Amino acid sequence: MLSRTANELFWMARHIERAENTARLLDVTYRTSLLPYQMLEPGLAWAEPWAVPLVAAGLATPFYTKHPQLAAEDVLRYMIFDSDNPSSIFSCLRLARESARTVRGAITSEMYEDLNSAWLEMRTKDFDRLQSYGVQEFLDWVKMRSHLFRGVTFGTMLRDEAYHFIRLGTHIERADNTARILDTKYHILLPSAADVGGAVDYYQWASLLQSVSGLEAYRKIYSDVISPRRVAELLVLRADMPRSLSSCMNLIHETLKVLCDERSRELARMGGELHAHLHYGRTEDIIRQGLHEYLMDFVDRVSALADEITRRFLAPTY
Amino acid sequence: MPPLPYDEMRTPDGDVRPHYQAFADWLARTPPERIAQKREEAERAFHRVGITFAVYGEDSGTERLIPFDLVPRIIPADEWETLERGLIQRVRALNAFLHDIYHEHRILAAGVVPEDRVLGNTQYRAEMQGVDVVGGIYAHIAGVDIVRAGEGEWYVLEDNLRVPSGVSYMLENRKMMMRLFPELFATQSIRPVQHYPDVLLENLRAVAPAGEDRPTVAVLTPGPYNSAYFEHAFLAQQMGVELVEGQDLFVRDHTVYMKTTRGPQRVHVIYRRVDDDFLDPLAFRADSSLGVPGLLSAYRAGRVTLANAIGTGVADDKSIYPYVPDMVRYYLGEEPILNNVPTFKLYKPEEREHVLENLADLVVKEVHGAGGYGMLIGPLATKAEREEFRARILATPDKYIAQPTLALSTCPTLVAAGVAPRHIDLRPYVLSGSTVDVVPGGLTRVALAEGSLVVNSSQGGGTKDTWVVAP
Numbered sequence: 046m047l048s049r050t051a052n053e054l055f056w057m058a059r060h061i062e063r064a065e066n067t068a069r070l071l072d073v074t075y076r077t078s079l080l081p082y083q084m085l086e087p088g089l090a091w092a093e094p095w096a097v098p099l100v101a102a103g104l105a106t107p108f109y110t111k112h113p114q115l116a117a118e119d120v121l122r123y124m125i126f127d128s129d130n131p132s133s134i135f136s137c138l139r140l141a142r143e144s145a146r147t148v149r150g151a152i153t154s155e156m157y158e159d160l161n162s163a164w165l166e167m168r169t170k171d172f173d174r175l176q177s178y179g180v181q182e183f184l185d186w187v188k189m190r191s192h193l194f195r196g197v198t199f200g201t202m203l204r205d206e207a208y209h210f211i212r213l214g215t216h217i218e219r220a221d222n223t224a225r226i227l228d229t230k231y232h233i234l235l236p237s238a239a240d241v242g243g244a245v246d247y248y249q250w251a252s253l254l255q256s257v258s259g260l261e262a263y264r265k266i267y268s269d270v271i272s273p274r275r276v277a278e279l280l281v282l283r284a285d286m287p288r289s290l291s292s293c294m295n296l297i298h299e300t301l302k303v304l305c306d307e308r309s310r311e312l313a314r315m316g317g318e319l320h321a322h323l324h325y326g327r328t329e330d331i332i333r334q335g336l337h338e339y340l341m342d343f344v345d346r347v348s349a350l351a352d353e354i355t356r357r358f359l360a361p362t363y
Numbered sequence: 364m365p366p367l368p369y370d371e372m373r374t375p376d377g378d379v380r381p382h383y384q385a386f387a388d389w390l391a392r393t394p395p396e397r398i399a400q401k402r403e404e405a406e407r408a409f410h411r412v413g414i415t416f417a418v419y420g421e422d423s424g425t426e427r428l429i430p431f432d433l434v435p436r437i438i439p440a441d442e443w444e445t446l447e448r449g450l451i452q453r454v455r456a457l458n459a460f461l462h463d464i465y466h467e468h469r470i471l472a473a474g475v476v477p478e479d480r481v482l483g484n485t486q487y488r489a490e491m492q493g494v495d496v497v498g499g500i501y502a503h504i505a506g507v508d509i510v511r512a513g514e515g516e517w518y519v520l521e522d523n524l525r526v527p528s529g530v531s532y533m534l535e536n537r538k539m540m541m542r543l544f545p546e547l548f549a550t551q552s553i554r555p556v557q558h559y560p561d562v563l564l565e566n567l568r569a570v571a572p573a574g575e576d577r578p579t580v581a582v583l584t585p586g587p588y589n590s591a592y593f594e595h596a597f598l599a600q601q602m603g604v605e606l607v608e609g610q611d612l613f614v615r616d617h618t619v620y621m622k623t624t625r626g627p628q629r630v631h632v633i634y635r636r637v638d639d640d641f642l643d644p645l646a647f648r649a650d651s652s653l654g655v656p657g658l659l660s661a662y663r664a665g666r667v668t669l670a671n672a673i674g675t676g677v678a679d680d681k682s683i684y685p686y687v688p689d690m691v692r693y694y695l696g697e698e699p700i701l702n703n704v705p706t707f708k709l710y711k712p713e714e715r716e717h718v719l720e721n722l723a724d725l726v727v728k729e730v731h732g733a734g735g736y737g738m739l740i741g742p743l744a745t746k747a748e749r750e751e752f753r754a755r756i757l758a759t760p761d762k763y764i765a766q767p768t769l770a771l772s773t774c775p776t777l778v779a780a781g782v783a784p785r786h787i788d789l790r791p792y793v794l795s796g797s798t799v800d801v802v803p804g805g806l807t808r809v810a811l812a813e814g815s816l817v818v819n820s821s822q823g824g825g826t827k828d829t830w831v832v833a834p
Contacts, residue, residue, distance in 0.1 A: 046605075046623055046624050046625075047605055047607060047611050047621055047622065047623055047624075048611070048622045048623060048624055049608070049610065049611050049622070050605070050606075051624050143587075146587060146596075147587050148596075148606075149596045149597075149600065150596045150597075150599040150600035150605075150606045151600075158411050161411060162411050165410070165411075206624060210624075304624070306625065308626065358624045359624075361622060361626075363613060363620075363622060363627060
């Protein structure tokens, strides 16, 4: 397959996955903003719930350059509709559709039609209509479009190289995004130290779980109250939880085994190492290192892995 | 008064022609609401599938739908057989001509085609002199524009031998019609066209450099902002080959490779949808970022086949067009089956004189013009426009030809007020490889504005499905 084609497919998948996870991030923010919370210091904007998606997505600086004041409405506008924000849902759907258009020969016509219609529908939406129809309904729509795309891909595409690069893009992006969503809890402060383990803490963890479709799984697996330790275990180490870091690394590792040849030893090694790190990881080690530190280290390693994928397959030089 | 145009569906007495009977019956018994509903369905589907084209001169990336008309253009099988033989004959002669003018120049020495028209033509590529191409085929894909005039007689208007486009619309229009009107396909024998990509691939493989059992074919596109990008991607997908841009290819040791996820991979045949000028910045336009540096050297070394060949533009140039019937006689020793439109060569003083006296009745075309631009339709032009063309002809008579205004045939077409006649043309696609093939029918373009004769999509033309119907 052409390197340029592989690159477009990889990014098409990443952008769709990112749109979905941005919706999930806004979803958890929306839910937590309805709970009581504490300002770290009055006036310190980044401690508020609506700063969390910006910090988690690494977009705080460009946001504050544009909007000196933090307002929920501006965050929603910026994260959903702003075409200057390359990670906004609008931009992600546009870029995914552009990629699909560029390499439509490498995907099925159903996949192209799906992305094209998602984009055409996105273009009819605006903030005012969003507010009257409900933010949550829109976020559900984004998630549904992403599910639909994955389903169409799974259901129509030949299991060829193109499929593998799409899968790689999806899971690299998801690994990164799940880590960032899980890390949001680190940034949201409880009303007081006494609330640790209390009702508000519980609801914050619950809404986080809900945003990554993990609440029902949690109840099934643990049939117990929500504890941070178990949430970390579920979203980091459980391989049977489809959005967990471990599950993502399983798929990445498996896909790399198919794609790598003797020219890509270093890439195979990096993938294998990160996979083993999760596969053999222990919850107590994560807690000892600190969840936040653990997650940030993971995000860096996924990013290094993506760089090596690019060097090896997507933009080689001859 | 110009003669009445030939109506494809009805005789001058108003009777439905036999090959249109089934469709006319359907049209008569189908309520307008149902037709409107079919039409909306088609439009939605085309939008969703993304069959769009970009328009030059508008914002880059502007995408529009080419209007699709539900009323098919129907050609009876016996008439089609004559057309098909004529097309194959014509393209054989044009390929022989191209081989000749890039080798021995026999036709020039014989005085059948004036030497200066060919060797002095801006489309003549001296780089191609003496270069042997596989099978002596230059125009692997030809899109020959044909019209039907007042008495029902056919004329070739133009031979497009460079990078003719539109075939994806032929294929998508058929798919759409089969989806919208399965009953019409079930009850009559409409010859299929969907095998076009297979025939194309087979022909491209047949012209690969010798010694390759499984040659690699690629489609070369200028990129997503080209007006025909949809078609490039569509054809690559239908053939199951890579769609490449110039940046995906490189030349090493006179061999063309693509950059793939498995390292460099050799390419043997390039179906290029990039104009000659932009193919190789080392040989042609140095500012071209669309091409591949060194491609010409690999081509001349016989290590890669380009389809179409470099330098075919000289044979579809309007100044060469008048000589095509003579080429058929000269190379094949046959009488041409298809007629040319009588054409005045304005570089000849006596013909120029006649044209300038009769501008109001004639069509004047720029020799190098394309897409319906740079053209005067005498009967529809204002006096000022005619005077402007008179001055232009006098200044550079070489740059123009003139033809009688043909009353292009009309086909019933859905318009705001119902069904009304609109002018049409026909572009069949002729594929040359180990054989010469034409899929039955082609692309019918329709001028949607009342009375308009300009069918080009860039100027408000639409398309129709084209049926060759066996009795």
